[in-house]
Amino acid sequence: MNELLVKAITELNEDKVLKIVKSELEKGTDINEILYLLQQGMDKVGDLYEECEYFIADLIMAGIIFREVLELEDMRFNGDYVGDKPLGKIVIGTVKGDLHDIGKDIFLNLARSAGFQIYDLGVDVEPEKFVEKLRETEAEVLGLSGVLSLAIPSMKQTVDAVRNAGLKQNVKIIAGGNLLNSDTAGHIGADSFTNNAMEGLKICKSWIKNDR
Amino acid sequence: MKNIIIACDTLKYEILVAKDKTNNSDEIIWLDGMLHMDTDRLRTELQKEIDIDRGCDHILLAYGNCGNALVGLNCSHAKMVVPKTADCISMLLNKKEDEISRDTYFLTRGWIELEKNIVREYSHCQEKYGDEKTKQIFKVMLNNYRNLMLIDSGAYDLNDYTALSKEIAKKINLNFSIKKGETTMLEKLFANDWGNDFAIIEKDKQITMADFELDNVSIINCVSNLM
Ligand code: B12
Numbered sequence: 126m127n128e129l130l131v132k133a134i135t136e137l138n139e140d141k142v143l144k145i146v147k148s149e150l151e152k153g154t155d156i157n158e159i160l161y162l163l164q165q166g167m168d169k170v171g172d173l174y175e176e177c178e179y180f181i182a183d184l185i186m187a188g189i190i191f192r193e194v195l196e197l198e199d200m201r202f203n204g205d206y207v208g209d210k211p212l213g214k215i216v217i218g219t220v221k222g223d224l225h226d227i228g229k230d231i232f233l234n235l236a237r238s239a240g241f242q243i244y245d246l247g248v249d250v251e252p253e254k255f256v257e258k259l260r261e262t263e264a265e266v267l268g269l270s271g272v273l274s275l276a277i278p279s280m281k282q283t284v285d286a287v288r289n290a291g292l293k294q295n296v297k298i299i300a301g302g303n304l305l306n307s308d309t310a311g312h313i314g315a316d317s318f319t320n321n322a323m324e325g326l327k328i329c330k331s332w333i334k335n336d337r
Numbered sequence: 338m339k340n341i342i343i344a345c346d347t348l349k350y351e352i353l354v355a356k357d358k359t360n361n362s363d364e365i366i367w368l369d370g371m372l373h374m375d376t377d378r379l380r381t382e383l384q385k386e387i388d389i390d391r392g393c394d395h396i397l398l399a400y401g402n403c404g405n406a407l408v409g410l411n412c413s414h415a416k417m418v419v420p421k422t423a424d425c426i427s428m429l430l431n432k433k434e435d436e437i438s439r440d441t442y443f444l445t446r447g448w449i450e451l452e453k454n455i456v457r458e459y460s461h462c463q464e465k466y467g468d469e470k471t472k473q474i475f476k477v478m479l480n481n482y483r484n485l486m487l488i489d490s491g492a493y494d495l496n497d498y499t500a501l502s503k504e505i506a507k508k509i510n511l512n513f514s515i516k517k518g519e520t521t522m523l524e525k526l527f528a529n530d531w532g533n534d535f536a537i538i539e540k541d542k543q544i545t546m547a548d549f550e551l552d553n554v555s556i557i558n559c560v561s562n563l564m
Pocket residue numbers: 181184217224225226227228229231232267268269270271272273274275299300301302303304319320321322323325326372373374375376402403404405406423424425426434437438439440441442443444448477478479480
């Protein structure tokens with residue numbers, strides 16, 4: 126099924142992807158293996174898009190298929206749940222001034238299916254909104270997303286607001302977006318940054334594990 | 338003084354008008370506007386052109402920062418002149434990035450003529466996925482947008498692009514409007530009038546985020562690992 130599934134995703138063939146995944150789940154194939162192949166397919170779509178072969182619409186279609194697979198009942202990685210409780214809570218949003226949300230949604234769907242409870246504040250989110258939601262939910266992780274250059278000062282403002290509200294010792298902050306690198310991340314003051322949803326998930330999981 | 342221009346062809350019409358107005362005769366090297374889809378590739382392609390020594394004193398970059406595509410570029414044989422602006426939209430509206438209406442998608446003749454633009458996105462979608470899925474995909478793409486604005490940069494006949502823009506606005510359910518833009522920044526670039534609106538990058542120095550003078554980012558200087 127390996128090549129078949131990767132190929133079906135790369136070709137953005139929704140029906141075929143769902144059919145293969147369902148039959149694999151019935152056979153008892155490990156969810157992590159399916160997820161790994163799914164990511165491979167997503168990466169290929171990303172490559173084709175970067176080579177200007179695919180449109181933004183195709184990138185979005187890949188996101189829709191990705192979500193549909195993750196929403197399949199059997200795709201939830203229940204192993205990560207601690208009893209009925211979610212693995213952890215993540216407050217997430219695209220920062221003030223930025224409306225780009227394709228990347229944010231890919232990450233949050235992945236994190237949700239991995240067992241995190243997600244509080245999505247949408248786009249163009251003011252720092253105070255993030256602070257409010259953190260207070261209300263007592264989430265362990267704050268995820269900030271953005272791709273515009275003005276997202277960088279906005280992310281910094283958000284991190285500062287969390288600090289000024291006295292919440293920083295209870296929450297880990299991860300920033301995500303294509304334009305981030307270790308220098309910008311250092312400036313923002315987040316605990317970590319990533320340009321890749323899978324890697325972001327790994328980081329969030331490691332934080333929760335270290336917590337327990 | 339000999340200068341050459343490296344330019345994005347999305348800005349083609351504005352650049353030609355600005356060159357004309359300023360009687361500038363510098364050679365132009367055009368890069369494909371589609372590179373904006375992938376900022377890392379845009380940076381690589383720009384660096385390749387910059388590395389070619391054409392025996393000039395300055396390389397004028399007719400670009401915005403374009404999602405940090407310019408950050409990290411360096412040149413060993415000439416100085417680089419960089420407009421302090423986030424992207425071509427803020428350049429043509431002559432506004433700071435945070436003053437641009439957020440719920441608006443912008444068009445110019447250059448954007449309309451791109452190999453892949455919002456119009457072609459739409460027709461591609463319909464062909465490949467059908468009406469139903471197209472609606473779903475465009476809902477995701479433009480969920481947060483309300484307006485479609487054609488920028489009247491003075492570099493083309495508006496009449497030729499209004500009807501088309503209106504039609505696409507209708508298809509994707511956005512309110513259509515027209516706004517006056519300008520080519521002032523490009524004119525200053527080509528007239529060697531590099532006051533506070535431009536960063537001049539010395540030889541062997543990298544372009545940094547601080548050069549664009551975004552609020553609060555002045556301390557970011559080294560971006561070695563971007564390359
Ligand atoms: C798609 C896109 C759009 C879509 C957005 C649709 C949507 N719903 O988001 C549309 C077409 C609407 C759009 C509009 C505009 N855009 Co645009 N857009 C892009 C583009 C091509 C890709 C961004 C993207 O979605 N990438 C794919 C995702 C999957 O990648 P990602 O965000 O990095 O996410 C991944 C990781 O980073 C991570 N991740 C992301 N977030 C998070 C969060 C957490 C917590 C974690 C852990 C991980 C994580 O997971 C993801 C998967 O691995 C970029 C160019 C680029 N390559 O960045 C330009 C770009 C961002 N856009 C740009 C511009 C100029 C515009 C417009 C102004 C254009 C116009 N003509 O009007 C408008 C904005 C209007 C306005 N008023 O500001 C510029 C920005 C320049 C700047 N100012 O910095 C860019 C850089 C293009 C360029 N080079 O010029 N755009």
